[in-house]
Amino acid sequence: MSESNQTPSKADETELLQLRQEIDQLDQEILNLISRRAQCALRVAEVKMKADPGQAVFYRPEREAQVLSRVMERNPGPLGNEDMARLFREIMSACLALERPLEVAYLGPEGTFTQQAAKKHFGQWVKTKPMPAIDEVFREVDAGAVQYGVVPIENSTEGVVNHTLDTFITSNIKIVGEVELRIHHHLMAGPNTNRDKITRVYSHQQSLAQCRKWLDAHMPQAERIAVNSNAEAARRVQGEWNSAAIAGEMASELYDLEIIETKIEDSPDNSTRFLIIGAQEVDTSGADKTSLVVSMRNEPGALYHLLKPFNDFGVDMTRLESRPSPSGNWTYVFFIDFVGHTRDANVQEALSAIRKTAVEVKVLGSYPKGVL
Amino acid sequence: MSESNQTPSKADETELLQLRQEIDQLDQEILNLISRRAQCALRVAEVKMKADPGQAVFYRPEREAQVLSRVMERNPGPLGNEDMARLFREIMSACLALERPLEVAYLGPEGTFTQQAAKKHFGQWVKTKPMPAIDEVFREVDAGAVQYGVVPIENSTEGVVNHTLDTFITSNIKIVGEVELRIHHHLMAGPNTNRDKITRVYSHQQSLAQCRKWLDAHMPQAERIAVNSNAEAARRVQGEWNSAAIAGEMASELYDLEIIETKIEDSPDNSTRFLIIGAQEVDTSGADKTSLVVSMRNEPGALYHLLKPFNDFGVDMTRLESRPSPSGNWTYVFFIDFVGHTRDANVQEALSAIRKTAVEVKVLGSYPKGVL
Known part of the structure; x- marks a missing residue:
């Protein structure tokens, strides 16, 4: 049989080569199409500028949402709908930056998650500007120093962000969009902590509750201590030998802790909601x-x-x-x-x-x- | 003249509508092509797994570099070459995650820039794992717990990262890639600091040197105080009323400072270089x-x-x-x-x-x- 004489690796190599050529060909087509899309976006900006030089609005939340929904509906796979939408988010972000780079203020320090939300919503091409307080994000948008702001509104571990609600009462700023981030809980401790010797686990009360099953199964002997926030838990654990904290990835980086176990939350859909605010309707x-x-x-x-x-x-x-x-x-x-x-x-x-x-x-x- | 009777806004609206339809059509084609590309990538993984189930390597640094270089060479515009390459980086990142999610360890705490470098190199679909020290990044790669590591090697404000060099001497880990990040310097201070009353500026000696012209022109009266690192400068300024720090954006977030002036570096190509390490040649x-x-x-x-x-x-x-x-x-x-x-x-x-x-x-x- 001549077929069995052919070594499999040779046939495989030929197929790999063909697949690579096919990918190169597809890349060439994708390149041209994205370029044509960018050309169209530039022309849209020109027309808008001509019609209304002072007030032209380049970012249209409803239009972006429609494009992403359509992409998800029509996605034939094998990429997941969310993955494909994220790619289109980036394509739109790059095209929009060509018209005029978008500037977005967000709640800074504790909320590095808020910056993540801004990038998730506007794509990697957005320019983000950290502000020290929620009302300063509003003020920055109001003054026209940035086109949009991003503020947290609901947090599954901290509840509703009342400060954001209160600021809306006195402000004329509009809500123009919303974005959710899935948040994971990790068990973390200092580099010298032995996993088997952990006697205390610190976290926010709601985080402890959300990881109850995991803690019952894997650390039944450890005392659970509720503190003000997950960041506070991580900070405390820094100085203690037999303690661990439940917090997000960012806290482990900030406080130089090692993640002992990832994603220990009982329910996988733990998320935080953010609002996009702006002047336009x-x-x-x-x-x-x-x-x-x-x-x-x-x-x-x-x-x-x-x-x-x-x-x-x-x-x-x-x-x-x-x-x-x-x-x-x-x-x-x-x-x-x-x-x-x-x-x-x-x-x-x-x-x-x-x-x-x-x-x-x-x-x-x-x-x-x-x-x- | 019949042409002048037509209101410009009507003609504009028609053109905008046509442009949007064209964009929708282009999006449909891009969607199909990216899906076909993902299909090819999956098939590549299948062939590799069949040929060598234990040792199949899905990420090929030389192949990725070739794809990106070709995209940049052939890019017809209007998107910049770097913007287009970033989009293809994300497309490849999403396709690769379909084959097998890539896990990458990086130098954690101080180096949130290192995580940024990892995302820049591998795209947003990579899973990143923070490590507390450079040699632990090496160890993690050596143990096969992650496929790659990212470590800083040269920093224009801190010079060469000697610890990384020293670790290479005793390790068998290979360099499989490099990535540069452009780093900007900002002047920042606490929220209660009045810009006109700043009498001291803290930063790393090299950062002070790199912003000399700006400081001479705008803050000639302020004393310049060199400290160990830019992060240390930001930390100090937190507690002082008449002081500012020169540091990166991340430091302003970490220490809750307001950015008074962005990008004050004299030379715009201030950058940090990182190495990608792995087991493969x-x-x-x-x-x-x-x-x-x-x-x-x-x-x-x-x-x-x-x-x-x-x-x-x-x-x-x-x-x-x-x-x-x-x-x-x-x-x-x-x-x-x-x-x-x-x-x-x-x-x-x-x-x-x-x-x-x-x-x-x-x-x-x-x-x-x-x-x-």
């Missing part, structure tokens, strides 16, 4: 959310009156948070997220019904649902 | 470098004898560093980088000439020159 993308602040008088049935129109007009509420009113005059302030855009007919009906009973209704923005 | 890419360690006896003319063969055989030396020998027996150790691959004829001739006079010659690796 966003068009419908087809899959949108809207955020509101509503002030209600503190009287019987107030909450029922607030919620009824959502139900009446088929508007799907996804979140409701109450906060004491900053003016303090016996009113409640509610933060509400729902599915839909203020240009949708049922949303408009619900809003006008709410406006009849509420002291004040402020739309923080309609924006595309986070795609990635 | 790398084929020629066509644009390679080689690194050597040579031990010489301390006798008259030793350095001349070492350098002459490079000149004789037309080998272009790019770096020469001398270090005291760790064995301490009156020998010198030289670290040499030159252009070329150990498979090149002239390199082989030069090496055999050097071997005649040197106590020991150790090739640390031939690897593709950094493309990005």
